[in-house]
Amino acid sequence: MKKILVYFTLFLAAALWGVSFIMTKEVAETEPSMTALQIITFRMLLASAVMIPLLALMRKLERVRREDVKWFLMLSFAEPFLYSFLETSGTLKLDGSLAAVVVATIPLFVPFGMAAVYKEKIHFLTILGIILSLVGIAIMLMGHRTADGGQQSVVSGLLFLAGAVVVAVVYTLLLVKVVDRYRPITITAYQNFIGLLYYLPIMLLADGDKLGRLTFSPKLVLLLLALGILCSTVAYACYNYGIRHIGATASCIFTNTIPVFSMIAAVVIGQEFFSMGKVIGMGIVVVGVVIVQMKTAGDVKSEEPKMKSDETNRNTV
Numbered sequence: 001m002k003k004i005l006v007y008f009t010l011f012l013a014a015a016l017w018g019v020s021f022i023m024t025k026e027v028a029e030t031e032p033s034m035t036a037l038q039i040i041t042f043r044m045l046l047a048s049a050v051m052i053p054l055l056a057l058m059r060k061l062e063r064v065r066r067e068d069v070k071w072f073l074m075l076s077f078a079e080p081f082l083y084s085f086l087e088t089s090g091t092l093k094l095d096g097s098l099a100a101v102v103v104a105t106i107p108l109f110v111p112f113g114m115a116a117v118y119k120e121k122i123h124f125l126t127i128l129g130i131i132l133s134l135v136g137i138a139i140m141l142m143g144h145r146t147a148d149g150g151q152q153s154v155v156s157g158l159l160f161l162a163g164a165v166v167v168a169v170v171y172t173l174l175l176v177k178v179v180d181r182y183r184p185i186t187i188t189a190y191q192n193f194i195g196l197l198y199y200l201p202i203m204l205l206a207d208g209d210k211l212g213r214l215t216f217s218p219k220l221v222l223l224l225l226a227l228g229i230l231c232s233t234v235a236y237a238c239y240n241y242g243i244r245h246i247g248a249t250a251s252c253i254f255t256n257t258i259p260v261f262s263m264i265a266a267v268v269i270g271q272e273f274f275s276m277g278k279v280i281g282m283g284i285v286v287v288g289v290v291i292v293q294m295k296t297a298g299d300v301k302s303e304e305p306k307m308k309s310d311e312t313n314r315n316t317v
Helices: 002-030 036-057 066-093 096-103 106-118 124-141 152-175 184-213 218-246 248-268 276-316
Strands: none
Touching (some): 066 152, 096 248, 248 276
């Protein structure tokens, strides 16, 4: 039953993240004058307003050590500050399902960052997975049209999302510095709060004069609440719960389903329609990501006997 609960929470996290792309598009359609900076700021504000008081009340909010402050500042600058702006800007220019597919390729590029910084080897299957995923994205792009029918928006949207992928890889490399010293939910809470401190003054300077034009309809409020509380808080809490019980490698495999949830949500609400190109392209991308994830999981399993042997030798000495 416990394993079922873990799997359920991981699928829930993937579903919420998948739907977040579609909800971002819905926010833009509900209130066209709302900018990407405003969407993210409200999202971080609601996430912090819920998570930090809740953790403090449960006495689960750990204090950051002085020597780790710089890492948290850099982590938050990478994600959510840079990443959220790039992801949201790209999502507003593309179909939500296509944006989700591009973002789902992040695990493919993490090994290259690990190789560059921590000298880990890059396997042939990693390269194969990247090639397959790029082919899948190309297939999904065939015949893709934006709301205004222009291709310039598609190109700029892809560039924004490509930047988000790069930032996510950098974030993963920085996360290694603190992930073993703090609870994952504590890291998430501080990231959202520091990200809010980054965003708020910039949003007020850049788009503060546009706040008076916004109409906060019940639908818009519900969408922002869902993005802030469900996607930025509940989803991370569920994912962190999975990592705690089955590890990061096994948990990461569940993120491969994010584009599937995005497509289903978009079709259900009538935001998009199934096409053979999208289905085939999405399938190829998912296969590419799964190949890399299976390779990574195999490496972890092969290292476990050696680690146990080393531990036994140390204990014997």
